Each structure stands twice: as structure tokens, then as C-alpha cells.
Amino acid sequence: MKNILVYLEASNNNLKRVSTEIATAACKIANGAKVTGIMINSNKEVASQASKFGVSEVILVSAPKIELHSSTAVAKIVAETAKEIAADCVIFPANSTGLEVAPRVAVKLDAGYIADCIELAADNLIAKKPVYAGKAVVKIKCETPVKVFSLRPNVFVAAENPTSIEIKEKTFDLSDSDLSAKVVNIAKNEGKLDVLEADIVVSGGRGIKGPENYHLIENLAKALGGAVGASRAVVDAGWRPHNEQVGQTGKTVSPTLYVACGISGAIQHLAGMNASKYILAINKDKDAPIFKNCDYGLVGDLFDILPKLTEKIQKAKM
Amino acid sequence: MNILVCVSRVPDTATRIIVGGDGKSIDKNGVKYIVNPYDEFALEEGLRLREKNGGTVTAITVGTDAATDVLRTALAMGVDKAVLVKGDEPADSYYVAHNIAKVAREINPDIIILGRQSIDFDSFQLPSMLAEMLGMPSVSVVSALKIENGSVQAERDVEGGKETVVCSLPCIISAQKGLNEPRYPKLPDIMKAKSKPIDTRDAEKTEPKTTIIGMEIPSKARAGKVLEATDANIDEIVRLLKEDAKVI
Numbered sequence: 001m002k003n004i005l006v007y008l009e010a011s012n013n014n015l016k017r018v019s020t021e022i023a024t025a026a027c028k029i030a031n032g033a034k035v036t037g038i039m040i041n042s043n044k045e046v047a048s049q050a051s052k053f054g055v056s057e058v059i060l061v062s063a064p065k066i067e068l069h070s071s072t073a074v075a076k077i078v079a080e081t082a083k084e085i086a087a088d089c090v091i092f093p094a095n096s097t098g099l100e101v102a103p104r105v106a107v108k109l110d111a112g113y114i115a116d117c118i119e120l121a122a123d124n125l126i127a128k129k130p131v132y133a134g135k136a137v138v139k140i141k142c143e144t145p146v147k148v149f150s151l152r153p154n155v156f157v158a159a160e161n162p163t164s165i166e167i168k169e170k171t172f173d174l175s176d177s178d179l180s181a182k183v184v185n186i187a188k189n190e191g192k193l194d195v196l197e198a199d200i201v202v203s204g205g206r207g208i209k210g211p212e213n214y215h216l217i218e219n220l221a222k223a224l225g226g227a228v229g230a231s232r233a234v235v236d237a238g239w240r241p242h243n244e245q246v247g248q249t250g251k252t253v254s255p256t257l258y259v260a261c262g263i264s265g266a267i268q269h270l271a272g273m274n275a276s277k278y279i280l281a282i283n284k285d286k287d288a289p290i291f292k293n294c295d296y297g298l299v300g301d302l303f304d305i306l307p308k309l310t311e312k313i314q315k316a317k318m
Numbered sequence: 319m320n321i322l323v324c325v326s327r328v329p330d331t332a333t334r335i336i337v338g339g340d341g342k343s344i345d346k347n348g349v350k351y352i353v354n355p356y357d358e359f360a361l362e363e364g365l366r367l368r369e370k371n372g373g374t375v376t377a378i379t380v381g382t383d384a385a386t387d388v389l390r391t392a393l394a395m396g397v398d399k400a401v402l403v404k405g406d407e408p409a410d411s412y413y414v415a416h417n418i419a420k421v422a423r424e425i426n427p428d429i430i431i432l433g434r435q436s437i438d439f440d441s442f443q444l445p446s447m448l449a450e451m452l453g454m455p456s457v458s459v460v461s462a463l464k465i466e467n468g469s470v471q472a473e474r475d476v477e478g479g480k481e482t483v484v485c486s487l488p489c490i491i492s493a494q495k496g497l498n499e500p501r502y503p504k505l506p507d508i509m510k511a512k513s514k515p516i517d518t519r520d521a522e523k524t525e526p527k528t529t530i531i532g533m534e535i536p537s538k539a540r541a542g543k544v545l546e547a548t549d550a551n552i553d554e555i556v557r558l559l560k561e562d563a564k565v566i
Contacts, residue, residue: 068481071446071456071457072455072456075450095477096459096474096475096477096481097476099442099443100446100456100458100459101446102446103411103442103444103445103446103447103450104446104447104449104450106443106447106527107415107447107450107451108450112410112412112527112528113411113443113447113527113528114528115440115441115442115443116441116442126531129441130440130536131438131439131440131533132329132333132344132438132440133331133437135333135334135535136335136337136344136535136536137533137534137535138342138530138532138533139530139531139532139533139534140528140529140530140531141528141529141531142527142528143525143526143527143528143529180454180455180486181455181456181483181484181485181489182483182484182485183481183483184482184483184484185481185482186476186479186480186482187479187481187482188479189478192478193478194477194478196477197477200565224565224566235495241496242494242495242496243461243496245495248331248437249355249356249437249495250495252440256563256565257559257563257565266332267331267332268331268332274538275538277563278559278563278565279540280555280559282547286544291542291544292542293540294540294542294544295540295541295542295543295563296541296544296545296558296559297543297544297545298544298547298552298555299546299547300546300547301547304547305547308549309555309556312552312553312556313556313559313566316556316559316560316566317566
């Protein structure tokens with residue numbers, strides 16, 4: 001392997017956390033290969049932050065026609081850049097952008113692609129990836145000269161590895177057909193942390209009894225600085241929006257702490273959160289399966305426990 | 319409107335996964351299979367588009383004879399035609415995309431709809447891969463879809479919000495929960511679906527681009543410190559969150 005291309009993104013004029021994670025992972029597998037970053041429609045200041053994580057060159061592409069985002073255009077830019085620098089490995093984050101763009105880039109480069117990796121071995125590029133919502137993990141390798149990977153956020157640890165950096169600015173001309181799918185609006189859930197991005201997730205299940213009681217979950221999440229999640233039962237009952245659902249047919253999360261409140265622990269739910277570093281379960285049924293899959297547990301009435309726990313955490317933080 | 323919906327056959331979500339004798343795939347003994355849950359949203363959306371615009375819905379799957387059952391479910395839900403591209407168990411997504419693309423070139427759909435991911439390999443790669451092979455725009459993880467006069471407006475779930483994406487037909491959409499409420503097939507339709515024809519073709523082999531070399535069941539040792547929720551024990555949990563997990 002000679003050249004690794006890493007897809008980097010900015011958020012609020014900073015390099016995204018997931019970008020620092022995948023840059024670090026790229027350096028770990030480099031074994032002397034050059035690690036080049038690619039950033040689209042960002043600026044030199046953000047691009048140069050990549051030097052802290054071992055990236056020695058960033059190709060800063062200006063493509064104003066994209067405006068907000070375009071998966072088709074981004075795929076074209078990344079694939080052409082990969083060809084230009086003779087990249088034999090292209091690394092994306094397994095976030096909403098990476099998961100949509102990477103398969104297109106793989107087809108353009110006639111490359112094997114492994115999605116949502118949680119490990120990438122430095123010596124032979126054998127990847128590990130969860131399957132069946134994390135109930136199993138496969139070891140898998142690419143058979144092609146050019147290899148494409150997307151790496152799951154929050155799993156690879158970013159480590160500082162400062163180096164000098166060269167920023168190469170480039171303008172990319174796009175035709176209308178390159179922009180065949182184009183984002184025209186982005187609506188942010190203001191002030192709401194997403195379960196996929198949060199370091200702490202607090203989820204409610206059937207035990208919360210109704211949407212009118214969800215403030216107990218929200219208050220605990222707020223005290224911990226975490227995001228609000230939900231079990232499938234709660235989402236299917238219409239108490240919470242589907243984008244909060246954690247589990248096999250929802251989102252698979254791997255935060256530092258996952259708090260399950262009034263969730264019995266069906267296998268589909270466990271699959272979506274068992275990669276969490278620590279799990280705290282709160283349930284009135286001491287025989288609930290969730291207690292067999294937790295680090296800490298509190299057996300009792302959550303309507304009694306949650307306000308107390310929230311208050312004690314607030315105090316502990318002061 | 320000519321609509322193509324891709325479906326896949328996956329283990330029921332309640333399945334306990336056990337590694338099979340080959341050490342790299344699951345033990346299929348006693349596993350119940352279902353239509354991939356996200357493909358039900360794709361099928362429903364296809365049927366609604368037909369109800370609104372007229373046309374034909376074709377369901378397609380790539381797999382062994384066993385995959386016929388998901389096509390029967392699709393027929394019972396109301397699709398007009400079913401295609402089985404028959405071959406070995408799919409080796410990788412590229413093989414599946416290649417074989418669907420081949421049929422798609424023949425039937426020229428205005429729209430191809432898939433589930434956002436198949437819940438066995440969870441790779442999220444088929445929609446974009448297929449779109450690239452066919453030179454079509456695509457929008458993945460779509461939770462709201464509007465099509466008027468050939469132009470498509472799709473809302474897609476992203477971290478912390480929603481993106482609105484526009485493209486034109488023909489295009490590829492991958493369905494997210496929330497897009498619609500899938501219908502349940504009625505008993506008479508299930509019975510009728512059993513005798514409907516299934517257009518079966520042979521799959522074309524492709525050189526594997528990725529190879530699975532092993533499978534394991536992750537096991538994480540958890541402390542399992544479960545306490546009665548007394549005030550003192552809640553204090554103890556707060557202490558553990560602070561000193562052990564270091565999240566406070």
C-alpha cells in the first residue's frame with residue numbers, strides 16, 4: 001500500500017470528531033504509506049487541523065456548484081482524486097454521508113468495499129464488521145487492488161500524532177449531471193443531540209407508560225449531557241419519533257454510557273446497544289433480561305428512581 | 319409508472335445467532351426467515367406509487383430457491399410481478415447489485431426502491447452501488463417522498479436532522495422506517511400468491527470483491543452490579559458512574 005485517501009469533514013468550522021478518528025486509523029494502517037485527506041468546500045484553517053492526527057497533505061477541493069451537499073458529485077470528486085494520487089485505499093466515516101457515498105466510489109474504482117468496520121488490522125487490512133445488528137462480527141477482506149472502507153464513528157480512538165502538512169487547493173468543475181442528486185435544505189434538530197453522535201444515551205421503554213412521562217428520561221439525559229433514545233415499543237406506540245429508536249430496526253449505538261429505563265431487554269434492543277462501553281439498567285422486574293447485560297442496575301420503580309438519580313447526578317457535577 | 323422493488327430474505331429479528339460449522343456463516347438450523355423489515359417499507363411505497371400513478375410493481379430478489387418465499391409475500395402484498403435471480407447464496411453486495419442491475423437494464427424502471435439496509439449484513443451499500451452501476455441518482459435512508467412530474471423530493475435522516483434532496487426520475491430510493499405503514503397481506507391474497515408465476519433466471523457469477531474469512535459472537539464481560547433502588551444504592555451507582563465509568 002502506497003497511498004491512503006481519507007474523506008474528512010468539517011462541522012462548525014472544526015474538523016469533525018469522526019474525521020480525527022478515521023485519520024488516526026489511517027495512520028495506524030499506513031506502514032509508511034502516505035496519508036492524504038480530501039475536504040470539499042471547507043477552508044485551510046479546518047484542513048490544517050488534520051496535521052494533528054498524522055495527515056501530511058490535504059487536498060482542499062472547491063466545488064461551489066455543490067452548495068450544501070451532493071452524493072453524486074462528492075463521489076465523483078473523491079474517485080477522481082483517488083485516481084490522480086494513485087490511492088490504493090480510501091477511507092470514509094460510516095456516517096450518513098460516508099455510507100451513501102462510499103459504495104459509489106467503490107464502483108467507480110472497481111474496488112472491494114467493506115462498510116461500517118469496527119477494526120482494521122494494520123498488517124493485512126483484514127477488517128472486522130458487525131453483522132446481524134451486532135449479534136455477530138465477521139472478519140472480512142477486500143480482494144481488489146484498490147480497497148474502500150467505512151469506519152464506524154465512536155469506535156476508533158483519535159490520537160494526536162502531529163506532523164507537518166501541505167494544503168493543496170483545487171477547483172473542481174462539475175456538470176449538471178454530476179449533481180443529479182442534490183441537497184436543497186438541511187433541517188437541524190436544534191439543541192437535540194443525536195443518539196448516533198452522543199457519548200451518553202438515555203433511552204426509555206414501555207415502563208415509562210406514556211409520552212407524558214418522557215420528561216423524566218429527558219431530564220436525566222440533560223443532567224448527563226446525553227441524547228434521548230427509545231425502544232421500539234415506545235416508537236411504535238407513537239410516543240417518540242422513529243429517529244430516536246435504538247435496536248435492530250433502529251439505530252445501533254456505541255456510546256460510553258447507555259442508560260436503559262423501563263426497557264426489558266429484548267434481543268433486538270440488546271443488539272442495538274451492546275457495543276456500549278457501560279450499560280446502566282433501571283427496571284422494576286429483577287428478572288428482566290436487561291439485568292443480565294448490564295454493568296450497573298437499579299431494581300425499582302423508575303418513577304421514583306429517575307428524579308432522584310437526576311438530582312444526585314446534578315449534585316455530583318457541581 | 320414502472321416500479322422495481324428489491325427484497326431480501328433475512329433471519330427473523332428474534333433469532334439468536336450461532337456460528338455454523340464453517341466458522342464463517344450462521345448456523346441455519348431452526349432459523350425462521352422473514353422479508354427484510356426495511357424492504358416492507360420499500361414494497362409499501364412501491365404499491366402506493368402504483369395506486370397513485372398507475373403502472374406495474376415488480377419485486378426482485380437474488381438468492382437460492384429458498385428466497386421464493388419473500389417474493390410470495392411481496393405478491394401477497396400486491397406486487398404485479400416477481401423475479402428470482404437464482405444462484406448460490408450471495409457472496410457479496412457487488413454480486414447482488416450486478417445481477418439486479420442486469421434485470422433493471424432490461425425492464426427500465428422509473429424508480430427502484432430498496433430497504434435502507436438489509437438486517438443481515440447491515441452494509442447500507444446496495445442502493446448507492448446499484449445507482450452507480452445504472453448511472454442513476456439515489457437518495458438513501460428516506461423517510462418522506464414526493465414525486466411530481468418526474469421530479470423527486472426526498473427527506474433523508476442524517477445525524478441530528480434531516481436533509482431534503484432533489485433529483486429526477488429514474489432514480490433509486492432506500493426506505494427508512496417512518497416512510498409509510500406497510501400493509502398486512504390478507505389471507506385470500508396469501509393463498510392466491512402461492513400459485514402466481516415467478517420469473518426465474520440464472521444469476522451471473524462475479525469475481526468476489528470481498529471475502530468473509532471468519533465469524534464470531536462478540537461477548538463483553540459486564541460487571542452486572544444490580545442493586546435494590548434504595549437511596550444509598552442510588553448514591554453508589556452515581557459514585558460508579560463518576561469513578562468507574564467516568565461519565566460525570
